Amino acid sequence: MAMRKPAIWGATLCCCALGASLAACVPEVEQETTESSQSGAVELAGGEKPAAGLEEIQEEMTDLCEEYAPTIETLEDGRQVQKVPDDAGGSAFWAFPTAYNLYYLNAENRGCESCHQDGLIDVLEKLPIRHWDLENGLDTNTDVTNCVICHDETTGETLVGPYQFGNLIRGIHSKESFKGDCMTCHAVTSDGTGMQLWEEAKYDAFNGMVDVANVQGEFTYDQDTIAGDTVEMTKYAGPDSEPLDKAYQEEPVDTSEYEDWSIAVTGMLDNPKEWTLAELIEQAPSKTTVSTMQCNISGTGSEWIVNAEVKGIPIEWILEQAGVQEGATTITAHDAEGWGTKGPTSYGSGTSIEDCLEAGGLLIYEINGRPLTRAEGFPCRMWWPGHAISNSGRWVSEIYISNDPYHLLDGEGLKGEPSTAGHWHPSKETDVGFANKPVTGIMGTPEGLIIAPGEKYEFEGYAYAMDEQVTSVEFSMDGGETWTSFDTSDSDKYRWVYWHFTWTAPEKETGGYVLQVRATTDNGRVSYEPDQVMVNVKQMS
Incomplete structure (x- = not known):
């Protein structure tokens, strides 16, 4: 069974927060032990089984199944969940029931949620150091495979060394407060290739799973x-950013600030321009549209994605007023602190002029019928469909036109694939890219x-x-x-x-x-x- 989510590139801020703070929430896990003789033989409880008829044996096994029945939980909305399937039989007495999943596999005491019973989102919320919020109102299932989106040693250019998933998690769980063992978190492969995360291997390990070929529906x-609570999912600027400081303080927005917010259009132009946002809203045509944005590190089943109705000023109109010169290829958004600067080492917040116009790029000031929040980029941000939201710069104070080649391919997804080197996910022969x-x-x-x-x-x-x-x-x-x-x-x-x-x-x-x-x-x-x-x-x- 395939792993639930891919290991892909991540953000250094996210990784540093998790690496520095998970240690504070390592649970107390009691581990059952058995005494052994000096020869090393383990003494098992129960002793020899007396002679019994088949009916009596079936009754014994049925009682064991009832004792080790999977837990059923009722959710707040009344739905019920059972995270371990019922056993389907298949014991030494083939037709009789078995307690394989709980008695033998101990399945409910394995994996992250066996300790963190309120889920990993709850763990992140209780960390002493702030961690990016992985939820965005989409109601997907978050498990440990989301962690390797950032904490992977094989796919991120900046995520090597101290942020490696294996070293990080093993180090945290080697502390005295953790009383589990290797099998609390892992499953052992049958082909000798090593260990897998329990969340990755559990479906293949469970008894009672049913396959359906060519499923129909x-x-x-x-x-x-429209879904997704926010579009603030953008790599943050440095600590000296005034807009970001206001965002962290959750300072309410005031649209009267439109009067004082200046936006310059500079670079390879015949007629460079500067307006206040209020002037632009008054003079320019507005456009309302529905489109999708996702973070460049949002992977399978993740929630850093949104489909939203946005309102803004067409970039095409802005460029027509400024007159783009021949040879210009790139449009880049800068904020008041210089976020999105020019050059190969800057954080990408640009795209080609051609792509921007084809996608209907906007300078937006409303989302889903309301002003942007501070964290979303109030008073205005770029909106470039077809690219990662990291390209759609927030707090825009300058639109720069150039022939800069560095930002032409920004935000097209995460290239590269996991390998077997130091990583728990097997490599795959693929040309996905x-x-x-x-x-x-x-x-x-x-x-x-x-x-x-x-x-x-x-x-x-x-x-x-x-x-x-x-x-x-x-x-x-x-x-x-x-x-x-x-x-x-x-x-x-x-x-x-x-x-x-x-x-x-x-x-x-x-x-x-x-x-x-x-x-x-x-x-x-x-x-x-x-x-x-x-x-x-x-x-x-």
């Missing part, structure tokens, strides 16, 4: 669904959701590919052996494909079912990793 999609394009996510389906036999259930989520068109969304229920494809070739590449897949749970075959989703693009790309979620088909009394 009803598929629809739209591109107008991007770790998160196209990207998919499953929204609103909690891990282990219980679905009644015969019930129709509607999965939903997103697919997006930045500057490429999503031409199909595909589903699998047999670990990626077969895929059922649905055509989306009439979609707009600048807005996500918000899909719905209605599946009918089998009437008779209960157990755990894992739905995977991936997407393809008009350039032939296939999602590097699918998103996935397990549901339990089970009749509740």
Whole structure:
């Protein structure tokens, strides 16, 4: 079964925060021990089993299953989840029940949530050092595989050394307050290749999982669904940034500031311009549109993505007033502190003029019918569909036109792929080239959701590919052996494909079912990793 989310590049700030502060929340985990004789033989409780008939043996095993039945949790909305499937039998007495998942695998005491029972989001919120918020109102499932988006030693140019996932997590969990062992976090491979994270391997380890070849269901999609709480998901400027300081203090916005906020248009121009934002809003045409933005480090199933209605001033109109000179190729946004400066070492907040105009680039001041927040870039920010949101600079005070080649390819997704060197994810033979394009996510389906036999259930989520068109969304229920494809070739590449897949749970075959989703693009790309979620088909009394 494929890993749930890809290991891709990350942000140094995010990594430093996690590395410095997870140690404060290492849990107390009690570990059962057994006494052993001096010869090293382990003494097991229970002793020899007396002679018994098959009916009595079946009763013994049934009692064990009841004692080690998976936990069922009722959520606030009344839905029930069971994160470990019921056993499907298969003991030495083949037709009899077994307690394999809990008695042998000890599955509910493995993985991050066995200790951090309120989830990793809760852990991050309680850290003594601030960590970027991984939630954005999309209701996806966050687990440890989200951590390696930033904390990976093989994919990030800046994330080497002290931020390596393996060293970081093992160091934290070697402290005295952690009483677990290797198997608390890991599964052992059967082919001798080493250890995997439990979250990565659990579906293959569970008894009671059911595969469905060529899974069938009803598929629809739209591109107008508005979702995502904020567009503040941008790499932050330095500590001397006044706009950022106000953002951290959550200072309320006041649109009267439009009167004092100046925006200069400079560079290779016949007629350089400068307006206040209030003057621009009064003089220029406005445009309202729906489009998608995602962070450049947002991977499979992540929430740093938004489909929003934005209102702003067309960049095309601004450039017409200023008169772009022949030979100019690049448009770059700068903020009041110089964020987005020129040159090869600066943080990218630019794109080609051609791409900007083709995508309908805007200087926006409203999102979803309200002014931007400070963190989102109030009073105004760039909005360049087809690129990562890091290119759409915040707090814009200058629009610079040049033939600077450095920013022409900014924000097109994360190139590079994980390798086996020092990393727990196996390398794959692939020509994808991007770790998160196209990207998919499953929204609103909690891990282990219980679905009644015969019930129709509607999965939903997103697919997006930045500057490429999503031409199909595909589903699998047999670990990626077969895929059922649905055509989306009439979609707009600048807005996500918000899909719905209605599946009918089998009437008779209960157990755990894992739905995977991936997407393809008009350039032939296939999602590097699918998103996935397990549901339990089970009749509740």
